[in-house]
Amino acid sequence: xxxxxxxxxxxxxxxxxxxxxxxxxxxxxxxxxxxxxxxxxxxxxxxxxxxxxxxxxxxxxxxxxxxxxxxxxxxxxxxxxxxxxxxxxxxxxxxxxxxxxxxxxxxxxxxxxxxxxxxxxxxxxxxxxxxxxxxxxxxxxxxxxxxxxxxxxxxxxxxxxxxxxxxxxxxxxxxxx
Amino acid sequence: xxxxxxxxxxxxxxxxxxxxxxxxxxxxxxxxxxxxxxxxxxxxxxxxxxxxxxxxxxxxxxxxxxxxxxxxxxxxxxxxxxxxxxxxxxxxxxxxxxxxxxxxxxxxxxxxxxxxxxxxxxxxxxxxxxxxxxxxxxxxxxxxxxxxxxxxxxxxxxxxxxxxxxxxxxxxxxxxxxxxxxxxxxxxxxxxxxxxxxxxxxxxxxxxxxxxxxxxxxxxxxxxxxxxxxxxxxxxxxxxxxxxxxxxxxxxxxxxxxxxxxxxxxxxxxxxxxxxxxxxxxxxxxxxxxxxxxxxxxxxxxxxxxxxxxxxxxxxxxxxxxxxxxxxxxxxxxxxxxxxxxxxxxxxxxxxxxxxxxxxxxxxxxxxxxxxxxxxxxxxxxxxxxxxxxxxxxxxxxxxxxxxxxxxxxxxxxxxxxxxxxxxxxxxxxxxxxxxxxxxxxxxxxxxxxxxxxxxxxxxxxxxxxxxxxxxxxxxxxxxxxxxxxxxxxxxxxxxxxxxxxxxxxxxxxxxxxxxxxxxxxxxxxxxxxxxxxxxxxxxxxxxxxxxxxxxxxxxxxxxxxxxxxxxxxxxxxxxxxxxxxxxxxxxxxxxxxxxxxxxxxxxxxxxxxxxxxxxxxxxxxxxxxxxxxxxxxxxxxxxx
Amino acid sequence: xxxxxxxxxxxxxxxxxxxxxxxxxxxxxxxxxxxxxxxxxxxxxxxxxxxxxxxxxxxxxxxxxxxxxxxxxxxxxxxxxxxxxxxxxxxxxxxxxxxxxx
Numbered sequence: 001x002x003x004x005x006x007x008x009x010x011x012x013x014x015x016x017x018x019x020x021x022x023x024x025x026x027x028x029x030x031x032x033x034x035x036x037x038x039x040x041x042x043x044x045x046x047x048x049x050x051x052x053x054x055x056x057x058x059x060x061x062x063x064x065x066x067x068x069x070x071x072x073x074x075x076x077x078x079x080x081x082x083x084x085x086x087x088x089x090x091x092x093x094x095x096x097x098x099x100x101x102x103x104x105x106x107x108x109x110x111x112x113x114x115x116x117x118x119x120x121x122x123x124x125x126x127x128x129x130x131x132x133x134x135x136x137x138x139x140x141x142x143x144x145x146x147x148x149x150x151x152x153x154x155x156x157x158x159x160x161x162x163x164x165x166x167x168x169x170x171x172x173x174x175x176x177x
Numbered sequence: 178x179x180x181x182x183x184x185x186x187x188x189x190x191x192x193x194x195x196x197x198x199x200x201x202x203x204x205x206x207x208x209x210x211x212x213x214x215x216x217x218x219x220x221x222x223x224x225x226x227x228x229x230x231x232x233x234x235x236x237x238x239x240x241x242x243x244x245x246x247x248x249x250x251x252x253x254x255x256x257x258x259x260x261x262x263x264x265x266x267x268x269x270x271x272x273x274x275x276x277x278x279x280x281x282x283x284x285x286x287x288x289x290x291x292x293x294x295x296x297x298x299x300x301x302x303x304x305x306x307x308x309x310x311x312x313x314x315x316x317x318x319x320x321x322x323x324x325x326x327x328x329x330x331x332x333x334x335x336x337x338x339x340x341x342x343x344x345x346x347x348x349x350x351x352x353x354x355x356x357x358x359x360x361x362x363x364x365x366x367x368x369x370x371x372x373x374x375x376x377x378x379x380x381x382x383x384x385x386x387x388x389x390x391x392x393x394x395x396x397x398x399x400x401x402x403x404x405x406x407x408x409x410x411x412x413x414x415x416x417x418x419x420x421x422x423x424x425x426x427x428x429x430x431x432x433x434x435x436x437x438x439x440x441x442x443x444x445x446x447x448x449x450x451x452x453x454x455x456x457x458x459x460x461x462x463x464x465x466x467x468x469x470x471x472x473x474x475x476x477x478x479x480x481x482x483x484x485x486x487x488x489x490x491x492x493x494x495x496x497x498x499x500x501x502x503x504x505x506x507x508x509x510x511x512x513x514x515x516x517x518x519x520x521x522x523x524x525x526x527x528x529x530x531x532x533x534x535x536x537x538x539x540x541x542x543x544x545x546x547x548x549x550x551x552x553x554x555x556x557x558x559x560x561x562x563x564x565x566x567x568x569x570x571x572x573x574x575x576x577x578x579x580x581x582x583x584x585x586x587x588x589x590x591x592x593x594x595x596x597x598x599x600x601x602x603x604x605x606x607x608x609x610x611x612x613x614x615x616x617x618x619x620x621x622x623x624x625x626x627x628x629x630x631x632x633x634x635x636x637x638x639x640x641x642x643x644x645x646x647x648x649x650x651x652x653x654x655x656x657x658x659x660x661x662x663x664x665x666x667x668x669x670x671x672x673x674x675x676x677x678x679x680x681x682x683x684x685x686x687x688x689x690x691x692x693x694x695x696x697x698x699x700x701x702x703x704x705x706x707x708x709x710x711x712x713x714x715x716x717x718x719x720x721x722x723x724x725x726x727x728x729x730x731x732x733x734x735x736x737x738x739x740x741x742x743x744x745x746x747x748x749x750x751x752x753x754x755x756x757x758x759x760x761x762x763x764x765x766x767x768x769x770x771x772x773x774x775x776x777x778x779x780x781x782x783x784x785x786x787x788x789x790x791x792x793x794x795x796x797x798x799x800x801x802x803x804x805x806x807x808x809x810x811x812x813x814x815x816x817x818x
Numbered sequence: 819x820x821x822x823x824x825x826x827x828x829x830x831x832x833x834x835x836x837x838x839x840x841x842x843x844x845x846x847x848x849x850x851x852x853x854x855x856x857x858x859x860x861x862x863x864x865x866x867x868x869x870x871x872x873x874x875x876x877x878x879x880x881x882x883x884x885x886x887x888x889x890x891x892x893x894x895x896x897x898x899x900x901x902x903x904x905x906x907x908x909x910x911x912x913x914x915x916x917x918x919x920x
Contacts, residue, residue, distance in 0.1 A: 006912045007822050011830040018834045018857050022841035027849055034853045037834075043859050044830065046872040048822065053863070060886055065856070065893050072897045073849060076910050088790055088913075092844040095794050098801055099836050105804045106835075110828040112811070114872075135876045135883075144882055150887050157891030165898035787916025789851065793842045 009048045014040035025086035027076075031069055038062045053133040179234055179251055180220045182261065183302050185212040190295035197288030205288035205683040209295045213269035222244065227253040228651055233308060233372060234245045245368055246523040251740045252308035252371055255651050256503065257596060260435060261305045263507050267427045268298050268515050270630040273630060274518050275419035277627035278525060290330060290417070297323030297424060309369040310359045313436060316402065317355060320429045321348050322789065327424060328416040340415040347409040351399010351433075355485050358392030362443075365389055375442045384511040394437060394444075394454055401433030401487045404461040408709045410484055414476040418521030421476055426483045426517050427510040434506050436491045441499045442586050455495020459584045462488030464706065466594035470601065471702035475520045475532050478602045482558065483513055489573055498576035499656040505569035507648070508641055512557035512566055515634040516599075519551035522627055523606060526620040534602055548607045550631035555603050557638040559596035559670040562663070568642035571666045575658040596673025604681040827868020835861035846911050848900045852893065859889045 009154030017040055038061045045054030139147055189212035193205045200208075226232060231254035240247035253261075272294060279287050300319025307313045329341030363369055365385050366377050378386075397403070401409030413425050424430070437444060437454065444451055462485045469481035486509050493502040524532060526544060531537065541548045559565035560571060570592065578585030612622070622628070649655040679685040692699060704710055784795075834857055843855030863882045870878035904910050 004822055004826075007826065012827070013832050014830060015837070018837040021850075021853055021857055022837055024845070027847060030850050030853055034856065037857065038860065041834075041864060044827075044864055045867050048827065048867045050867045050870060052885075053867060053879045054862050056883060056886055057863075060890060061856075061860075065890060068893060068897065069849065069853065072901060075901060076904060086846050086850070087844045088846060089844075091790055091794060092840070094841060095797065097796055097842045098794075099840050099904070101801050102797065102804075102839070103832060105801060105808060106828075106832040107215075108808055109804065110825065110832065111892070114824050125874070131876070131879075135879050136879055139880050139883070140877055146884065150884050154887060154891055156896050161894040161898035163898075164895065165901045373878050783917055787919030789912045789915075790845070793839070797839055797843065 003047055007044065010040050010043040010047060014044065023087075026071055031066060031073065034069070035062060035066045038066065049131055052135050178219055179223060179232060179253065180236065180431055182185045182216045182223070182265075183251065183299065183306060185215045185219070186298035186302065188212065188293045190292050190299060190365065193288055193295060194383040195294040197292060198286075200288075202279075202283045202287040202291075205291040206272065206279070209291040209298075210269055210272040210276070212295060213265055213272050213298055216298070217262060217265035217269055220258060220265055220449070222316070223253055224258045224262060227258040228255050230374070231255075235308070245312055245363075247369070248309065249312060250370070251306045251640035253306065254654075256438060257305050258649070259651070260507070261501070263300060263510055264301055264305060265298070266429045267510050268294075268423055270633055271419050271423045271427070271514060271518070272335050274422075274521070274627050274630040275417070277624050278417065278419050278521050280624075281525070283531060290327070290402065293323050293326045293330070294419075294423070297327065297429070301428055301432065305435065307540070308371055310362060310371070313439075314356060317352065317396070317432065317436075320400075320424070320432060321345065321352065324348075324413070324424050324429055325446075327420040330420065336412075337415040340409070340664075344409040344413050347406050351396045351406055354392050354399065355396025358389055358394075358396060361385070361389040361392060369441065374440070375460050378442050378446050383446065386443060387449045390440070390444050390450040391453060393440060394450060394457075396628035397433030397437050397491075398437075398457060399431045399433075400517040401491070402484050403433070403457050403488065403491060404464060407461065407465070407484055408705070408712050410470075411477045411480040413703075414474065414480050418476065418517060418524055421480070422514045422517030422521065425480060426513040430483060430487060431490075431506050432501060432509065434487060434494070437491070437494050438499050438503050441494070444494070445497070451495050451497070453495075454491050455581075455584065457686075457771055458488045458491025458493075458495055459587050460488070461485070462492060462591045463587050464488075466591045466598065466706045468702050469598040470594060471699050472598075473533050473535050473604065475523060475534050475602065476517070478534075478598060479513070479516050479520060481766075482516075482595065482599060486513065489570065491586065492577055493573040496580040496584070498573065498654075498656070500649050500652040501569065501572040501576050501656070503652065504645055504648050505573055508557070508565035508569040511634050512554045512564070512638040515550055515631060515638055516554035516558065518627070518631050518634065519547050519554060521529070522547040522550075522631070524622040524624050525627070527613070534605045536602040536612050537606045538609040538613065539607070544607075544622045546622060546628045546631060550635050551603055553635045553638050555599040556703045559674060560592060560666055561670050561674075562667055563639070563642065565638050565640070567663075567667065568645040570644070570794050571658045571663050572656060573713055573758075574666055575662045576656060577661060589666065592666060593669045593673040596670040597677050600674045600677035601681055602717060604677055608682050686765065735763065822868075822871065824868055824872040827864055827871070831861045831865040831868065833857075833861075834864065846913060848903070848910050848912055848915075849897075851912065852896045852900070855896075856889060856893070859885055859892075 014037050015175055017037035019035050021037060024030050024033060038057065042054045042057040042062065045051075045057055186209075189209050193200075193208055197205050223232070229523065231252065233250065233252050233694045235248050235250040238248045265492065272291070275290070275294070279290060282290075297320055300316045300323055303316030303319060304313050305316075307316060325341050328344050329338045331337040359369065362374070365381050366374055399406045410425060410430065414421050416424075444454070460723045465481045465484035465488060469478050471487065472481060486505070490502040490505050490509075493499075493505065519577070522544065523537070526540070526547075527537075553564065557566035560566045574585060574588045574592065577588050646655070657810045680688055680691065701707070784791075838854045838857030838861060841857065842851060845851045845854055863885055866878035866882045866885075870876060870900065903915060907914065909915065
């Protein structure tokens with residue numbers, strides 16, 4: 001019961017933060033709302049018993065990626081970032097019914113899925129030896145190749161980001177000469 | 178070792194053909210010469226074995242038929258091995274000679290010449306050594322190709338290319354008969370392997386065998402330049418002289434004689450064919466001898482002499498003396514090559530510019546070796562004791578006289594004419610006044626590389642006749658010539674020489690006045706009894722004119738007319754269709770379609786706003802739609818289930 | 819102890835995903851667009867973890883980890899692109915980058 005209450009609190013916090021991300025126009029506020037949403041989602045993970053994912057959510061998402069966004073934001077001049085109309089209102093009005101429709105469809109899918117899903121199988125096993133350990137052991141045995149590929153993708157992404165974002169002298173032909 | 182005999186010239190051909198431009202013309206010639214001598218030495222090593230027991234090697238089965246394996250095989254028996262030795266030896270000597278003869282042309286891609294010569298030698302050895310008729314046919318065509326290439330070697334001269342073309346076409350007729358002969362042989366015997374043919378020869382029907390052998394003999398006629406198909410042989414003298422000596426005197430033209438001898442058990446069982454062989458050979462020998470008396474080209478005289486001697490060989494074959502024919506082929510290879518080499522030396526002395534004997538004369542002083550070589554060859558050709566020709570020719574005349582007096586007298590007459598024409602040439606070239614003065618400058622004896630082959634061949638022309646007894650023993654058919662025949666033959670030969678001496682050296686009768694009085698006969702002889710005229714002007718030109726006429730009438734008028742009519746009508750119909758259908762219906766439709774698509778595209782393109790957000794909105798629409806469809810489908814499935 | 823029902827996780831996940839989708843459609847600033855995308859990814863993570871808790875498996879958490887890693891890559895590359903666009907065009911609003919307009 002206590003768990004459920006905590007979960008509801010975190011959930012409400014996460015939904016409200018998400019709405020803040022979407023609705024606020026000042027990018028700095030948006031980043032703060034995003035940070036809040038990420039922390040609340042980490043809370044949801046903890047409540048669900050996924051301590052490892054929750055910790056990684058806090059460390060990587062809430063710290064590293066958010067800071068990265070702030071870095072990028074500082075590269076953009078303020079007068080650009082603080083533009084008045086930061087939303088497409090017509091699109092929003094048109095898209096809203098479709099979002100509702102998506103909710104309805106997702107609701108049907110989830111209901112069907114929950115009805116079709118089997119009961120708990122490994123709960124006891126996980127509780128006995130601890131969640132993080134099980135995740136780690138399975139990650140490094142069964143999903144080892146996927147893990148290696150993801151690490152390669154990270155490397156590629158890093159190289160790509162550096163290549164795309166670096167200064168190229170010939171683009172500033174007016175300045176360098 | 179047995180295979181290497183065949184492969185040495187082939188390897189030489191490949192090496193020279195591929196690397197000739199790198200290693201130079203002289204090296205190419207040396208390689209070709211060495212390969213020929215290598216084959217010769219290997220053959221000498223094989224001969225003792227082959228004489229005891231025929232060697233039969235199957236190298237490779239390349240076409241398994243229903244109950245016969247067509248294979249590539251070698252067959253060494255006394256006939257083939259000795260002939261191979263002779264051919265490789267003469268070829269090697271002539272290759273050596275050609276090093277000197279072709280020196281004038283070095284630097285002008287002359288390595289091609291040696292490549293062709295090696296190819297020729299390979300093909301010739303294939304004829305000689307193959308154990309089945311298809312192999313012989315391959316070699317047959319191979320020497321045809323090599324001969325074509327070599328006759329047309331001076332391909333910047335029109336008469337040479339014409340001659341090579343003529344040789345090819347005329348040979349084609351013979352080859353056509355030959356392949357049909359092979360096919361009918363296969364139909365009759367069910368096999369093409371030569372030893373198996375000999376075993377089965379008694380079992381088959383005589384009539385069909387006569388037909389098959391007649392067709393095979395047709396091939397021999399084409400290759401050996403016998404009477405109906407002879408015009409290419411004198412014209413083939415357009416090639417370089419070593420080619421004439423090798424292909425058109427000593428070896429290739431003898432392929433026909435060799436082939437008939439090779440299959441002699443078949444021919445023996447077809448007496449009707451043998452009669453044809455004898456008649457063709459006898460007629461050719463006399464005909465060619467007559468024609469040779471009226472020629473002026475230094476090489477053409479010897480070419481007609483070759484024809485005549487091949488005629489003797491066929492006459493002997495027809496009269497049942499196969500060994501005599503083959504022995505004459507062997508001696509003839511030596512002295513005819515010698516004569517050609519001597520003629521080639523004369524041509525070299527005139528720097529390849531003069532071949533007409535009317536403008537020569539008195540060369541004896543300047544070219545003693547050539548003179549001696551030519552005279553030895555001429556004496557051997559005339560059948561004077563003790564030269565090689567005496568033994569072989571007298572054996573032939575003796576055998577022929579036994580069978581038929583008429584053909585024997587024809588042979589003797591030919592013998593007289595032979596002595597006359599060859600000494601006419603010899604005396605006109607080497608004796609008398611120097612008619613070439615003023616135009617061609619000094620003449621010299623040729624170099625050592627050309628003299629040595631002549632000396633070797635000259636010695637062989639003298640002494641080879643004495644091995645005739647051994648040769649006949651090995652081949653298993655010894656005949657003793659009656660003394661009266663021998664004496665008669667020598668006397669006839671001496672008579673011919675005497676006439677030539679009297680007319681052209683002593684001038685008892687002036688040749689010019691004789692020429693005036695015998696002008697029509699001379700014209701008849703010189704034009705080869707108008708056969709060349711007939712072939713060239715009437716057959717070839719007639720065919721040409723017939724083609725032209727049928728082109729004008731058939732092609733232009735009938736076929737082109739109908740095609741033009743058809744195309745005209747078709748165009749009319751198409752034009753009407755175009756007006757009615759294309760412009761009115763299809764174009765209209767297409768244009769409408771294009772306009773429709775264009776306007777639709779204009780109208781629709783506003784969706785493509787270029788705004789990422791809008792694209793994501795369409796993504797959302799897609800998700801909603803697809804999810805809806807999937808749920809609807811799931812519902813349906815569930816409802817059914 | 820009482821378990822949290824799977825429906826609760828899925829509801830939160832769906833809500834946040836929809837909100838992220840809506841943000842993707844309506845935001846004009848390119849950086850905030852990317853942030854909305856992060857919301858979508860996190861919504862998927864919630865669904866994974868919730869399903870894990872319901873089924874008693876750990877595969878979902880592993881995929882959540884992969885998604886976090888790929889989100890990092892996506893953020894790096896996406897922000898690199900945004901910086902490049904800003905450097906060449908001096909703009910950072912999505913309506914000023916509409917080269918694909920038909």
